[in-house]
Amino acid sequence: MESVMKKGCEIEAKCINYKVDVEKTSHPFRIWSREEELSSPNPVDEEQKVGMVKRAKHVLKNVSCRARPWEILAIVGPSGAGKSSLLEILAGRIIPQTSNILVNQKPIDRILFKKISGYVTQKDTLFPLLTVEETLLFSARLKLKLPYSERVDKVESLIKELGLEHIAHSRIGNEKIRGISGGERRRVSIGVDVIHDPAVLLLDEPTSGLDSTSALQIIDMLKLMAEIHGRTVILSIHQPGFKIIKLFNSVLLLANGSVLHHGTTQQLQNHLVSAGLEIPMHVNIIEFAIDAVDDIRKQLPQYQYEEARNKGTLQQLFRLNKAVEGSFDEGGGFSSEWICANSxxxxxxxxxxxxxxxxxxxxxxxxxxxxxxxxxxxxxxxxxxxxxxxxxxxxxxxxxxxxxxxxxxxxxxxxxxxxxxxxxxxxxxxxxxxxxxxxxxxxxxxxxxxxxxxxxxxxxxxxxxxxxxxxxxxxxxxxxxxxxxxxxxxxxxxxxxxxxxxxxxxxxxxxxxxxxxxxxxxxxxxxxxxxxxxxxxxxxxxxxxxxxxxxxxxxxxxxxxxxxxxxxxxxxxxxxxxxxxxxxxxxxxxxxxxxxxxxxxxxxxxxxxxxxxxxxxxxxxxxx
Structure with a gap:
């Protein structure tokens, strides 16, 4: 794990195709629906169909992307574009029909990837009656094989890094129980998933429900984590502000499950200008691109992100429709067998x-x-x-x-x-x-x-x-x-x-x-x-x-x-x-x-x- 953190993890994915079956009506008396556990924020519209035949909805269509260490990749797009589905596929929560994910140009299986990554969901799933310090200590005890003193020191340093020293002994709380603020609660959720020093951190709309100041503080903290610890940060976000956009190293623009742009915001602006689209002064580039996805598709139907287009070696790195199980990180000693931290x-x-x-x-x-x-x-x-x-x-x-x-x-x-x-x-x-x-x-x-x-x-x-x-x-x-x-x-x-x-x-x-x-x-x-x-x-x-x-x-x-x-x-x-x-x-x-x-x-x-x-x-x- 230490060797992974030293050189970081470059995540590459190509040709991700994900379909879901859409039923005409749901069962009114169904008490268990596995789909709700996937917690996908991309609701699938009910489609008309003949009889009870299921129809497939293409959520992601040949999506390819790359995220580098020490950087933040922001996945943006309108509602229903497939942002959260892509994140869940990268995190190993969903298995698509076709996909392949490489870490440092080597294939890796889902179980192994969970060991080197952290996934922060959109909803803060925390015990409301535990304090901030207790929450992080229990997470450390469950995930780390460390002596008590080292574990306590690690939690204390993480609390300082998250800026939660003043509320370390306050209870988390929720909608019914008074506790810490929404922004502070989101930081605790991030802390729970970075306690084991993951090389890759995925976050599903970490600024959702927060005011502009709290949202900026969250993204700024993630930027520092990426730069200090060499983490690869991948997050989805909806309508980021001007200051937040400046913290992104690259953006992935999705619309209807397809990639419209992958690169820097400056590259996105250049493509929009070359397509004859004029960007108003008071609108940031990502908001404008999201509103203009239909025009972008018309003007740039064959557009693929430049980095992948210029690298012919990607064709050799990916093998489609094949489950790959292999080792990762030379000398790292990882195996695909799942091993918990405790007996x-x-x-x-x-x-x-x-x-x-x-x-x-x-x-x-x-x-x-x-x-x-x-x-x-x-x-x-x-x-x-x-x-x-x-x-x-x-x-x-x-x-x-x-x-x-x-x-x-x-x-x-x-x-x-x-x-x-x-x-x-x-x-x-x-x-x-x-x-x-x-x-x-x-x-x-x-x-x-x-x-x-x-x-x-x-x-x-x-x-x-x-x-x-x-x-x-x-x-x-x-x-x-x-x-x-x-x-x-x-x-x-x-x-x-x-x-x-x-x-x-x-x-x-x-x-x-x-x-x-x-x-x-x-x-x-x-x-x-x-x-x-x-x-x-x-x-x-x-x-x-x-x-x-x-x-x-x-x-x-x-x-x-x-x-x-x-x-x-x-x-x-x-x-x-x-x-x-x-x-x-x-x-x-x-x-x-x-x-x-x-x-x-x-x-x-x-x-x-x-x-x-x-x-x-x-x-x-x-x-x-």
């Missing part, structure tokens, strides 16, 4: 620490949820206070158990916004190779365990003893265990469907529908014998069935006396209650085992779905 265990520890800081600072989640569980336990305990051991008490206990499960499993969406926010960050970090998806899933699952245990205790302690359930400490501990597993099962369900759903509304609706279906087939409203044969599978996969049975066994297995008499004869015992449900002492730990299996299954499903999302593939492709 799996270390990744899990780092991610758990980051999740814990971000999650435990969410006051709405912890304060409200904690009060909710404590108050619910107290209210239920006073409503069902001191139930007696009779047939009526037995029925009231069964009703209490059913309500507990309904309450705990129905109010499970409190973590859904957190999971959805983390998914956006996950997609970005996985694409840059910061860690493994399996490490994320494991860390995400472990970090909630202590919090859910606290909730289970706060709910169980007042409820259990006020109601007068089985007076045994072992039975109480088993009751707490079941409540804990129920909460964790619900959390796992939310994690699974948050990976599947595209937004909070869809995720909330799907989770509510699934939980309602599980409750219906739990056996409380309709017995297992009365459920139609073609629906019986729902009874066995219901999340209500096994904790309900665990409650029943824990409570009634210790009832030795008679619950009621009629004409001197015992009508029912605790054992009769369990036999009526088809339960016995053997079901005590069997139910726990099934609940753990559900937890593992939903976590595994979330892993599979996230793998599909990150690879932009289908479930069938992943399993095959």
């Amino acid at each position: 799996r265990i270390k990744e899990i520890i780092i991610l758990m620490e980051r999740f814990a800081k971000s999650t435990f600072r969410t006051k709405e989640l912890f304060a409200v949820r904690t009060l909710q569980m404590l108050i619910a336990g107290l209210v239920l305990g006073t409503i069902f206070h001191d139930l007696n051991r009779s047939i009526t008490g037995q029925q009231e206990r069964i009703g209490l158990f059913a309500f507990i499960l309904t309450f705990l499993l129905s109010c499970t969406t409190e973590a859904l916004p957190i999971f959805l926010q983390e998914r956006e960050i996950l997609m970005k970090e996985i694409s840059s190779g910061s860690y493994r998806i399996s490490s994320y899933v494991i860390a995400n699952g472990l970090v909630f365990l202590p919090f859910l245990l606290i909730l289970a205790l706060l709910f169980s302690i007042p409820l259990y003893w006020l109601v007068g359930l089985t007076r045994s400490f072992s039975a109480f501990l088993y009751f707490v265990l079941i409540i804990w597993l129920v909460l964790y099962t619900a959390n796992s369900v939310v994690a699974c469907f948050s990976a599947l759903a595209s937004n909070f509304i869809i995720g909330n609706s799907v989770i509510a529908g699934v939980m309602g279906s599980f409750f219906l087939f739990s056996g409380y409203f309709i017995s297992k014998d009365q459920i139609p044969r073609y629906w019986i599978f729902m009874h066995y996969i219901s999340l209500f069935k096994y904790p309900f049975e665990a409650f029943m066994v824990n409570e009634f297995s210790s009832w030795k006396g008679c619950l009621g008499y009629k004409f001197g004869r015992c009508l029912m015992t605790g054992e009769d209650v369990l036999k009526g449900q088809g339960l016995g002492e053997a079901d005590r730990w069997r139910s726990v085992m099934y609940m753990i299996c559900f937890i593992v299954a939903y976590r595994f499903f979330s892993y599979i779905i996230l793998r599909c999302r990150c690879s932009h593939g289908s479930l069938k492709q992943l399993l095959v």
Whole structure:
């Protein structure tokens, strides 16, 4: 990597062709669209077509370009020109139909290129409750193999380079949480992607949404990074100002997916003048060229950028329609095999620490949820206070158990916004190779365990003893265990469907529908014998069935006396209650085992779905 930085990276690309299939209408009930994960800011207009036949839209047409170290290449053009698509192809996010990318005149594969590059998306995907310093430190821990002292020094020097010393201990914030400004947030996003000293830095509209002063500061900072560190900076930008244009070494003008100019702004001005176009004094050259793309195409239909036209060796350097996997940087020792900076265990520890800081600072989640569980336990305990051991008490206990499960499993969406926010960050970090998806899933699952245990205790302690359930400490501990597993099962369900759903509304609706279906087939409203044969599978996969049975066994297995008499004869015992449900002492730990299996299954499903999302593939492709 050091040898790469010394001589820099010259990026060459030629004959990039990228097509996308356009459907006539979208599916109104689709909850998972892989296209949204590509985050392409080039919306494809819906085209008319016959029946359901797909039509291809040519997003990029034979695009060729070159970017040099110590320089900034700006990709400009009107909306829908293909700027962001080109950047995502260069970053390895999208695989076009034909393309070839060379680094220092040598072919390189996508995985290897991610090691020497950084890609800053248009949207700032950061944890809003972490500070600037914490954000960069976690990024350094995930991407760098350095001792603690060196890692801290590197983060401090980067903070100074980004001009963020005065807000190093301020939280990032977002639209809802007060934090740093938009320009400062954009600098943090850049810092996250340059913490590993990439030789190439790609940025998708880094000035989007910023005022002119902040935009100029961002581009000026990128210019310094290019000149000081020898980085190759490639960025897309929309309507740059006069001062910003002066910082560009070269520009690539795109229109409708085709290259209209590649060279300096002075060369662009000369071509426009030679084409008979007069540039007004108050309009900068790039804005004028974007407005005049139709005239440029008419006047210069055969124009190709001069540098590529004058170099005949490019024909020898590129091989079209062939996936090339080779080494890069003589003596650099790079291979195409992906190697993460940390072991799996270390990744899990780092991610758990980051999740814990971000999650435990969410006051709405912890304060409200904690009060909710404590108050619910107290209210239920006073409503069902001191139930007696009779047939009526037995029925009231069964009703209490059913309500507990309904309450705990129905109010499970409190973590859904957190999971959805983390998914956006996950997609970005996985694409840059910061860690493994399996490490994320494991860390995400472990970090909630202590919090859910606290909730289970706060709910169980007042409820259990006020109601007068089985007076045994072992039975109480088993009751707490079941409540804990129920909460964790619900959390796992939310994690699974948050990976599947595209937004909070869809995720909330799907989770509510699934939980309602599980409750219906739990056996409380309709017995297992009365459920139609073609629906019986729902009874066995219901999340209500096994904790309900665990409650029943824990409570009634210790009832030795008679619950009621009629004409001197015992009508029912605790054992009769369990036999009526088809339960016995053997079901005590069997139910726990099934609940753990559900937890593992939903976590595994979330892993599979996230793998599909990150690879932009289908479930069938992943399993095959």
